[in-house]
Amino acid sequence: MKVFKWILITVLVLAIAFGIIVVSLGLGYPQDLAFRWAAYFLAAVFGFFILRRILNRWRAKQRAKKLLDLEEREPSLWSSLGFSRDADQDRFRILQKTLRKRIGRGGEYHVPWFIELECDTGDFRRYLKQNSNNVALDLSPDISSGSAIDIDIVDSFLCLSCSKEITNQEDGGSTWRNLLEGLSKYRDQQPVDGVIVSLPVQFLLESEDQVTDTGRSVNELIQNAMRTFRMQIPVFLVVTDLWRIDGFEPFTALLSEREKEQALGLGFGRNDQQLFEMDEGFAQFSRQLCGNLLRVIESKIALNVTEVTDQNVSNAALMRLAAEIGRLQRGVELLVKSVSGSILQKVRPSFRGVYLLSFPPRTNATDQASADQSVFSSELLRKILPKESGASTTLEFAERLFIGARRKVFSRISIIWILIVGVVLLEGALDLQxxxxxxxxxxxxxxxxxxxxxxxxxxxxxxxxxxxxxxxxxxxxxxxxxxxxxxxxxxxxxxxxxxxxxxxxxxxxxxxxxxxxxxxxxxxxxxxxxxxxxxxxxxxxxxxxxxxxxx
Missing domain, CATH: 1.20.58 (Methane Monooxygenase Hydroxylase; Chain G, domain 1)
Structure with a gap:
């Protein structure tokens, strides 16, 4: 769109210059004088755009100075988040510069930004670390890794991962408040595109009081974010560490490569929000989720019985997996209910669904097969999360970074060449005549x-x-x-x-x-x-x- 705009402006300017020549010749002025007036007009337009660019850069620097140059005794906002070693080197500022070099200032909000609230250590953060593009973007570990918040850029979005220390604190503590304040300042148009609540599957099988307390803590954090950003935030619940469930590994052996890439879970549309207005709505949602999972397992059991496979999977292991999935129903119900909050809250989070993810760690450093055993992750992270969050794009972030960057460079080169050709043609008409x-x-x-x-x-x-x-x-x-x-x-x-x-x-x-x-x-x-x-x-x-x- 930007390239088309500049091409249109160039064509209009050249058309006006040509009109000046035609009108001047029609009024009886000499040909040299008509070309000279057109040249003066083009020089004035070119100078106007140069001055406008200089003025905009000066204004942007002044605005950035007001936001970043704080008082001497006040510590840097992002340094308190672990984003810098001192107040002079802001990691978030370096991150923005890195992104703008790739996609430009105009495409900054085309990249979905998510906040991950980690209830307990699981597969999700390890998956982000092993599949991030931080190295390809020259994002050093000093910038991407912090004491409380990590930055990971994957193929489809940027994730600010908050450790479980933030989730366990009351109201998230000062680190959470500083994070919200920084996002509202630096990304005032769209601070975040969604919140991902990740937790291992064993967490749902523990005491109900612990699940409820954690869900309420997450709800408080999201409520603080919505009050700060003045917007309703989409929330996704991602259950990880499925490989720890008894019988899941044999179940994975029966899945095809395409089935492993698909998402496993249950989405929650905007029209389904009325379910959460009823007490039995959460139980109904949890039963539907576990019912879908059990139907998938039952279909694999039937396939294993009727067909002879090379995997030699025991049906008893699949039955144990079905029993473990049935135990998740109560935990999912309590967690979704506590995260969604009470109906008395003025604005509730926009709950978008529960999805399951498995990314087993390497058992051997030289074993490359285990590193590729991520299950139910590809479609979830590349398509569902960016699309369901309402982000401005569903394209892969890597494609925008590397292909979009080349388009940006080519557009600037094309504009420069159009100006050069215009000057050559004009000067050639004046001189070669x-x-x-x-x-x-x-x-x-x-x-x-x-x-x-x-x-x-x-x-x-x-x-x-x-x-x-x-x-x-x-x-x-x-x-x-x-x-x-x-x-x-x-x-x-x-x-x-x-x-x-x-x-x-x-x-x-x-x-x-x-x-x-x-x-x-x-x-x-x-x-x-x-x-x-x-x-x-x-x-x-x-x-x-x-x-x-x-x-």
């Missing part, structure tokens, strides 16, 4: 070196003589170009122009002499043909011609 074009026309107008003199008739030679005379008068009246550009071959001083004029006079004189000689040769040739045609005349004409000569 009097010198370069004249010299090319003089070569084209030189007499043809052929034996057939019928090609160059008298009218053609007279026409060439008139053209050369007119061009010679233009060359004699030529003084200096309005915009001399030496590197384009346009002379910048009068001495070189005088030398070119002398060369032109010599060339024009030579051509005129050749035209005169050809004119004489043509007359002689016609006379010779006439004389050669006399013997073929009738005898009566010869007698009459002889009698007339005697007289």
């Amino acid at each position: 009097s010198l370069e074009l004249v010299r090319k026309d003089s070569i084209a107008l030189s007499p043809a070196k052929v034996a057939d003199y019928q090609i160059n008739t008298l009218n053609q030679l007279d026409h060439k003589r008139k053209i050369i005379s007119r061009l010679e008068s233009q060359a004699n009246s030529y003084d200096l170009p309005p915009l001399p550009i030496p590197w384009l071959g346009i002379p910048p001083d009068k001495e070189k122009i005088s030398e070119m004029k002398r060369q032109w006079v010599v060339l024009a004189t030579k051509i005129l002499k050749e035209i005169d000689l050809q004119y004489v040769d043509y007359v002689r040739a016609v006379k010779k043909e006439y004389l050669l045609a006399l013997p073929a005349e009738k005898p009566e004409l010869k007698i009459a011609r002889g009698w007339m000569s005697d007289r």
